Amino acid sequence: MRTAVVMAVAAATMVLCAALYMRSVTGTLREETLSGLREVARQSAGNIAMRIEKDMQMLEAVSRFVGAQPELDIDGVTRVLCEEVESTGFKRMGLITPDGTAHTTDSVEMDLGGRGYFLRAMDGETVISKELTDYADGEPIYVYATPILCGGRAEAVLFATNAADAFASVINVRMFEGAGYSYLTNAGGDVLVHPDNPESEQGMSNIFDRMEEGRMLPDEELGRMRRRMSSGDSGVEEYFRDGERRYLSYTPIGVNGWYVLSAVSGHVAARKSVYLTMLTLVVCVVTVTVLIGLFGYILFMQNSRRRELERIAFTDPVTGGYNWNGFIRAAREVVGGAAEYVMVSFDIDKFKVFNDMFGHGTGNQLLGQIWGILSRSVREGELFARVSADTFDLLLHAAPDEEIVRRLTEIGGQINPPGQRYTLTLSFGVYRVGPQETDVSLMSDRASIARKSGKDDSRTTVAFYDHAVRDRILREKQIEDAMASALEKGEFEVYLQPKYSASTREIVGAESLVRWNRPGVGLVPPNDFIPLFERDGFVVQIDAFVLRETCRMLRGWADEGLPAIPVSVNVSRVNLHDPGFVGKVCAAAREYGVPPGLIELEITETSVLDFENIGRLTGIIGELHDAGFLVSMDDFGSGYSSLNLLRRLPVDVLKLDRAFFAGDADNARGRTVIAEVADLARKLDIQVVAEGVETSGQVDFLTSIGCDVVQGYYFARPMPAGEFERLRRPQNKND
Numbered sequence: 001m002r003t004a005v006v007m008a009v010a011a012a013t014m015v016l017c018a019a020l021y022m023r024s025v026t027g028t029l030r031e032e033t034l035s036g037l038r039e040v041a042r043q044s045a046g047n048i049a050m051r052i053e054k055d056m057q058m059l060e061a062v063s064r065f066v067g068a069q070p071e072l073d074i075d076g077v078t079r080v081l082c083e084e085v086e087s088t089g090f091k092r093m094g095l096i097t098p099d100g101t102a103h104t105t106d107s108v109e110m111d112l113g114g115r116g117y118f119l120r121a122m123d124g125e126t127v128i129s130k131e132l133t134d135y136a137d138g139e140p141i142y143v144y145a146t147p148i149l150c151g152g153r154a155e156a157v158l159f160a161t162n163a164a165d166a167f168a169s170v171i172n173v174r175m176f177e178g179a180g181y182s183y184l185t186n187a188g189g190d191v192l193v194h195p196d197n198p199e200s201e202q203g204m205s206n207i208f209d210r211m212e213e214g215r216m217l218p219d220e221e222l223g224r225m226r227r228r229m230s231s232g233d234s235g236v237e238e239y240f241r242d243g244e245r246r247y248l249s250y251t252p253i254g255v256n257g258w259y260v261l262s263a264v265s266g267h268v269a270a271r272k273s274v275y276l277t278m279l280t281l282v283v284c285v286v287t288v289t290v291l292i293g294l295f296g297y298i299l300f301m302q303n304s305r306r307r308e309l310e311r312i313a314f315t316d317p318v319t320g321g322y323n324w325n326g327f328i329r330a331a332r333e334v335v336g337g338a339a340e341y342v343m344v345s346f347d348i349d350k351f352k353v354f355n356d357m358f359g360h361g362t363g364n365q366l367l368g369q370i371w372g373i374l375s376r377s378v379r380e381g382e383l384f385a386r387v388s389a390d391t392f393d394l395l396l397h398a399a400p401d402e403e404i405v406r407r408l409t410e411i412g413g414q415i416n417p418p419g420q421r422y423t424l425t426l427s428f429g430v431y432r433v434g435p436q437e438t439d440v441s442l443m444s445d446r447a448s449i450a451r452k453s454g455k456d457d458s459r460t461t462v463a464f465y466d467h468a469v470r471d472r473i474l475r476e477k478q479i480e481d482a483m484a485s486a487l488e489k490g491e492f493e494v495y496l497q498p499k500y501s502a503s504t505r506e507i508v509g510a511e512s513l514v515r516w517n518r519p520g521v522g523l524v525p526p527n528d529f530i531p532l533f534e535r536d537g538f539v540v541q542i543d544a545f546v547l548r549e550t551c552r553m554l555r556g557w558a559d560e561g562l563p564a565i566p567v568s569v570n571v572s573r574v575n576l577h578d579p580g581f582v583g584k585v586c587a588a589a590r591e592y593g594v595p596p597g598l599i600e601l602e603i604t605e606t607s608v609l610d611f612e613n614i615g616r617l618t619g620i621i622g623e624l625h626d627a628g629f630l631v632s633m634d635d636f637g638s639g640y641s642s643l644n645l646l647r648r649l650p651v652d653v654l655k656l657d658r659a660f661f662a663g664d665a666d667n668a669r670g671r672t673v674i675a676e677v678a679d680l681a682r683k684l685d686i687q688v689v690a691e692g693v694e695t696s697g698q699v700d701f702l703t704s705i706g707c708d709v710v711q712g713y714y715f716a717r718p719m720p721a722g723e724f725e726r727l728r729r730p731q732n733k734n735d
Contacts, residue, residue, distance in 0.1 A: 032302055033176075033268055034236050034247055036309060040175050041234075041251040041262040043313055044182055047170045048260065049253050052144075055160065056126060058088065059146050063158045067148045070520075072155055074103050076481065081105050081158075091134075091141065092161040095148075098122065102159075108136045112159075121145040121157040130256055131164060131192055140164035165193055171260065172196050173312065180264035183207065187229045187257035199265065207261060216241055225250070229259060238266075316386050318364050319371035324393075327385035328440045331395050334381065336438040340398035342430050343440075344408065345447035349425040349455065351390035358422075363390075373414045377407070393444050395433075404430055405462045412460045427455045431465040449473055455535060476532050482518075483529070483538050487545060492516055494549040495718040496567070498727065499689065499711045502703045507728060509709065511568045511602070511691075512550045513718045514542055539572040546570070547585065550599065551592040553721055558594075562728060568600035568632060568653075573607035582623045589629075596628030600653060604634045605645075614648060621650055632689070636660065646684055654681045658692025658712070675705040682706060 062084065066077050074095060081093040082105045094104035100113020112118050117129040126146040134141045142162045147154035171182040172195055181197035189208035194200065204210045208226060211217050216239040217225070228235050234251045245266030250259050283294055314326030322330060335341055348354065348366075355363040367386060374384045374392065384394040396407070408428045416424055429451025431443055446465045453473050454463025463469065486492060492514055499509035516524040533539040550567050558564065575581045589596050601624060608617065621631050632653030633645075646654070660674065681688045690702045693712030702710055716727070 028298070032305060033264060034249070036176070036305060037180065037247055037249040037262050037264055038234075038236065038251070039309055040173065040180065041182065041249045041260045043309075044171050044173065044262070045251045045253045045260040048167050048184070048258070049255060051167070051170070052128060052253075052255050055088070055090075055144055055162075056128070056146070058084065059144050059158055059160055060126060063146045063148050066158070067150050067155070072148070072150075076485075077158075078103055078105060080481065088160075089166075090160045091163050091166075092136075094159055096121075096145075096157040096159060098154075098156065106136075110135045115143070117143050117145040117159070118157055121147045121159075122154045123147075124149070124154055128255055130186070134161070142166070168193050168196070175262075175312075176264050176268050179268050180262060182260055182262040185259050185261055187232070187252075187259065189226070189229070192258065200263075211239065214241060232257070318367050319386050320368075321371050321375070322383070322385035324385065324387040327383060327387060327393060327395075330383050331440045331443075332438060334383070334395070335433055335440065335443075336436050339381065340435075341433045342396050342398050342404060343433055343443040343447040344394040344396060344404075344428060344430050345387075345391065345444060345451045346394075346408070346426055346428040347389075347391040347451065349427055354422070354424070370415055373411060377411050377414070387444065391448075393447070398432065401464065408462050409460075416460075426460040427451045428460070428462040429454065429465065430462065446470075475528075479529055479532055480536060480538075483533070486516065486518065487541060491518055492542065492545060494546055494553070494721060496553075496721055496724040497711060497718040498716045498724065499568075499709050500715050502690075502699070502707050502710050507565065509566045509568065509600075510724065511711065511718075512546050512570075514546050515718075534572055534574060537574060540574055540578070543570070543572055543575055544584065544588070547588050547599075548591075551588050551594045554594045554598055555592040557725070562725075564595075564598055566598050566600050566630060568602050568630075570602045570604075570634065571607075573604070576603070576607060576617065576620060582620065582627065585624070585629065586627050597630065600630040600632055602632045602634040602655065603651075605636050605657075608633065608645060608649065618649060625650065634691075646680065646686065651686060653687045653689055656688065656690045656707075658690075658694075671701065671705075678705045678707055 062080065066072070066080075069076075074097075077095050081095070084090070085093050085105045092104050092106050092108070094102050096102050096112050096118055100111050100118065102108075102110045102112045104110070112135075115129070115132070117127050120127045124147055127144070129143040129145070131140050131142060133139070141164060143159055144162070145157055145159040148156045148158060167184055171184055171193060173182070175181075178197070179199060181195040181200045183191050183195060183200070184193035185191050185207055189206045191204055191207065194202065194204075201210060208222065211222055212219075217237060221237065225235065225237055229250060229252075232252050235249070237248045237250075239246055239248060246263055247266065248261060248263045250261045252259055279294060314323060314329060315321070316323040316326075351363065354366070367390065370392065371384075371386060374394065378384055378394070379397060382394070382396050384392060387393045396404070399407075408430075412426050412428075415426065429447045429449065431447040431450060433443055437443065449470050450463045450465035453469045454461040493516075495513045495515050496510040497513060498507045499511065500506065501508045514526065514530075516526075516529055518524055530539065530542075533542055547569050550569050554564075554567060578584075585599075585601065586596070589599060603621075608614075624631055630652045631650075632655055633649065633651045634655045635657040636654050654677075656674070656677070678688050687708045688706070689709040689711060690698075690707050691711045693699055693702065693710045693714045695714060698712075699710060699714060719727075
């Protein structure tokens with residue numbers, strides 16, 4: 001009897017302990033669910049706010065750029081906005097003049113003078129509108145607007161339009177195994193974006209009206225929720241829908257009174273409660289040890305849930321490593337301390353071409369391989385992440401420039417191992433993090449500026465950030481914005497530099513050189529725009545312009561009766577990859593009726609060395625010869641030349657670069673090498689031209705070794721066509 005009583009008491013004690021324990025567990029699971037719900041709502045609200053902030057910063061940056069121009073060029077602004085629309089995903093962007101007329105990227109004409117955001121922007125505010133109806137198609141939209149300021153006064157308004165569902169991808173994050181969902185509303189409860197989840201209230205227009213209609217919350221609690229949302233506060237509510245317990249978390253975004261409302265069924269917590277109840281009964285029957293194990297299991301489940309939320313928020317789905325948010329969080333924990341770091345940004349040039357050639361699946365595999373290479377290359381305390389598309393950021397321990405370049409070169413070598421069927425060109429930008437500097441986004445931006453400044457399609461580059469780099473990027477952007485219109489307006493001019501016979505000192509030819517005479521600026525040095533044009537491909541249009549102008553001048557000289565002399569025209573390496581290049585040259589000569597033998601096409605030595613298929617280049621030169629044109633190798637001696645090229649390439653003229661003879665002409669060994677090159681060229685029936693001649697001593701030496709033609713400042717600088725023609729006419733009369 002006593003034993004039975006003890007057993008009964010023990011059993012009752014165990015049942016009571018189990019009941020108390022499960023009550024505690026149920027409460028813990030409920031709080032865990034609510035905590036996860038709050039975190040999802042906070043994360044979604046933060047993502048939407050971050051996107052809005054990023055979009056507004058971009059719009060303000062464009063506004064500052066436009067406002068800094070001497071005058072408001074509506075067409076130029078529209079072209080810039082068209083490029084931004086393609087990269088940002090806006091439905092439309094445009095400029096509104098003070099009379100309310102909108103100039104848009106999709107050429108939709110509309111009067112926006114009555115829009116509230118326009119009036120506020122004209123008063124100097126940067127705003128985002130409430131939900132509006134698009135004048136163009138009647139769809140719901142939101143509009144960002146910012147003033148274009150000139151002298152502190154709004155001259156016009158830039159705006160960008162987002163479709164109402166633009167934030168759907170942010171709120172449609174899978175949570176609680178598909179049982180949770182989120183809405184985007186305003187403070188009044190009006191639903192702005194619905195979730196794509198069957199558990200949600202489809203078609204609901206106002207959350208408060210629906211709750212009041214379905215008696216989901218007592219009036220007092222519903223009124224409290226209304227007041228808290230109207231005051232911009234966050235909170236969590238427990239309500240019932242169709243007799244089922246549910247939880248709702250509401251978090252303000254901080255823009256226009258918008259809220260993210262996240263909801264989940266109470267079954268999420270209930271299912272675990274049932275499971276743990278059964279497990280606890282087993283534990284009560286077995287041993288206290290299992291109870292300890294159960295506590296451990298609960299802690300494990302809580303940590304797993306937290307890790308899952310962190311994985312969604314901070315993991316890149318392609319590589320499995322940090323995404324941008326994860327990188328920022330990790331980087332903030334290490335920068336600003338005693339250790340010194342450098343921020344590195346690098347990307348793969350023309351990665352879109354790679355995806356087009358091999359497919360996006362192969363492209364993603366490549367990104368995963370790069371992530372693996374970086375994981376093996378970083379040291380303790382260093383971080384890296386894929387931050388967007390094919391762009392990676394690295395936070396490395398500071399070291400001398402040479403060491404940084406060596407490490408990045410090694411990484412590039414691993415990404416491009418020998419025998420790989422394709423070669424990737426990488427661009428690295430490096431920014432040295434200052435003491436106590438903690439703004440990771442700014443560090444990344446500056447490393448990105450350095451990366452873009454050093455881009456070279458032909459080779460992997462490493463560039464370091466400084467303010468001069470930033471200024472150069474801005475200058476190059478201005479040049480790129482102006483280059484097409486400058487060509488149309490005739491701002492580019494062709495200058496001629498005479499070529500003289502080394503023996504007679506008579507003009508026997510000329511070289512056509514492009515010059516840019518910008519209104520209000522004057523002559524722009526070629527080194528300021530030619531390398532940029534070669535990178536962005538605009539050099540093809542410049543080369544075509546110089547060739548046509550040269551043909552036009554040759555035609556004019558022939559009509560005037562001046563003796564015919566050949567004129568050389570530079571050919572960029574971009575043209576050599578154009579299958580129709582030879583046909584275009586022939587067409588220009590035919591258009592002006594110019595004998596092809598008067599046109600000499602100059603191909604630089606570096607272009608020859610960079611050309612992947614020498615056989616193909618030989619074929620191009622052969623086609624030009626068949627058409628009657630002359631071909632020269634320019635800048636010979638400026639790089640690491642191979643004399644074997646002279647045997648393989650059937651060029652007519654060899655132009656010795658000044659660097660080849662300027663210093664070597666002062667010593668016996670150098671003179672011997674130059675003389676042998678000139679002698680070899682003569683034996684191959686190649687004319688020798690020396691460019692960059694600046695002294696009489698150089699002229700005497702080059703004449704003594706049998707150089708045919710000399711060109712340089714010693715004789716004449718490049719000059720306008722009219723001045724060159726005046727230089728020739730007296731010579732013609734003396735003849």
